[in-house]
């Protein structure tokens with residue numbers, strides 16, 4: 706039995722794909738025939754009633770959702786791959802802290818920006834809802850910016866799955882100019898130099914496997930193409 710990962714092109718779920726590749730775990734990737742920005746098929750709710758990706762089917766057939774939970778679980782399943790500090794250590798406490806911080810403060814704000822209609826009943830307030838979410842992401846990034854110092858990784862010299870997660874989120878968080886790819890803008894480089902260097906360090910980490918290819922291709926696919934096409938980038 707292998708893992709089965711449901712994702713779709715344009716979704717931040719590629720971070721789980723990257724983690725599975727880092728763990729060298731056998732997995733099947735099911736890319737839903739649904740483009741980012743369009744609703745998922747209603748019948749997908751039979752697999753994940755919350756209707757979101759990534760969704761991971763574990764080898765025993767049980768379902769996991771929530772990116773942070775999936776990453777924490779994968780790190781525990783493959784301790785020999787050093788994807789996280791050992792549970793019970795102080796470093797693991799730090800790992801969990803930033804996993805959850807990223808999930809509830811950054812990923813959730815990305816959704817508020819992308820789907821403002823879910824967070825207000827007033828259609829005229831949608832633009833303001835998006836703007837407030839983008840501002841909130843900036844505040845969360847400022848906290849991460851301090852946490853990464855001195856880096857290069859959140860936990861110091863050792864890369865863990867929390868770095869891969871933060872790098873994905875840093876890539877999806879829009880810059881002030883929503884038409885440009887965020888990880889390329891000078892503005893971002895100046896405002897969050899540690900986050901910027903952290904993304905570069907994460908991608909530079911010399912590890913075997915195809916996770917970096919997945920990561921690079923997905924970042925390019927998700928962000929650069931929509932930016933060039935003048936679309937709003939959203940994690941959808």
Ligand SMILES: N[C@@H](CCC(=O)N[C@@H](CS)C(=O)NCC(=O)O)C(=O)O
Nearest residue numbers: 716717757758759771772773940941
């Ligand atoms: N809390 C979820 C959020 C996942 C999420 O927002 N996924 C987006 C793609 S990046 C999605 O499925 N959007 C479709 C929707 O919400 O309808 C997690 O951490 O995994």
